[in-house]
Amino acid sequence: MPYFFPTRRDGDQVEILGNDARHLAGPLRARVGERIAVVDPAGELLRVALRSVSERVVAGVVVHAQRYDPEPKLQVTVAVAMLPAAALEHVLSRCTELGAAAFLLVSAGRSVARGAKPDRWSSICREAAMLAGRLRVPEVRGPVGFDELLAAPEVLVLDPEGTQPLSGAALPGGALTLAIGPEGGWSDRLVNLGPRTLRAETAAIAALTAALLRAGDL
Structure with a gap:
């Protein structure tokens, strides 16, 4: 499963909307309780446990976060x-x-x-x-x-x-x-x-x- 970008993040609450939500709910068949990897552009890699899944919005809670910077220096x-x-x-x-x-x-x-x-x-x-x-x-x-x-x-x-x-x-x-x-x-x-x-x-x-x-x- 690919990494995802959060549409909204408020503390440990994460929401994914739009095409990414449809992709998770549809082809990827994400389910409540499943954990996905979310990359926060602020520089964190999040492990998110899903609490609700629909084609409109996928919501979850951060269960693990770590500093993350895979970008090349050059x-x-x-x-x-x-x-x-x-x-x-x-x-x-x-x-x-x-x-x-x-x-x-x-x-x-x-x-x-x-x-x-x-x-x-x-x-x-x-x-x-x-x-x-x-x-x-x-x-x-x-x-x-x-x-x-x-x-x-x-x-x-x-x-x-x-x-x-x-x-x-x-x-x-x-x-x-x-x-x-x-x-x-x-x-x-x-x-x-x-x-x-x-x-x-x-x-x-x-x-x-x-x-x-x-x-x-x-």
């Missing part, structure tokens, strides 16, 4: 060119599970044009964050232009023909933006991931994993 924004829908959603889901702090969608010269679907993207990130037990749901911003991406601080632009490998690039201590291009590649070629050419969605996951490993956050 805050990585994954900037990815607009990809076909399935590929983009795969990036959002997997990179959220790994620990991406945010996403920046970029309309690059060679990217595939897609309409913005902010509600869909936010929902995918939220579901992945719940599955991974994260404190926060990454924000998805954009699409923005490539020039706006380059104006952000601490940007590493990845390209298969880049002259410097990511493994040798200097990483900042606090925040970093990793820019992963479309299948046609970026116009500017700066940093590569190694000797093999990867699909854009694979490159995004590999780059985030490499950065977090180097920072000691995996």
Whole structure:
């Protein structure tokens, strides 16, 4: 069963409403007396005993609480060119599970044009964050232009023909933006991931994993 975010918390009383309540009462078949894991974004992992379950509201009492902070110290924004829908959603889901702090969608010269679907993207990130037990749901911003991406601080632009490998690039201590291009590649070629050419969605996951490993956050 995934972790859940509380809709409301008052002391040891917790309520979960909306789609999460419907998911608990329906497909997950939660029952009174059952215990679920709830992540309070204030920094606590709660074990909650359910006292009532309906599709409108699931309510329970906290029976155990502990300090909890699984978030990476290196805050990585994954900037990815607009990809076909399935590929983009795969990036959002997997990179959220790994620990991406945010996403920046970029309309690059060679990217595939897609309409913005902010509600869909936010929902995918939220579901992945719940599955991974994260404190926060990454924000998805954009699409923005490539020039706006380059104006952000601490940007590493990845390209298969880049002259410097990511493994040798200097990483900042606090925040970093990793820019992963479309299948046609970026116009500017700066940093590569190694000797093999990867699909854009694979490159995004590999780059985030490499950065977090180097920072000691995996």
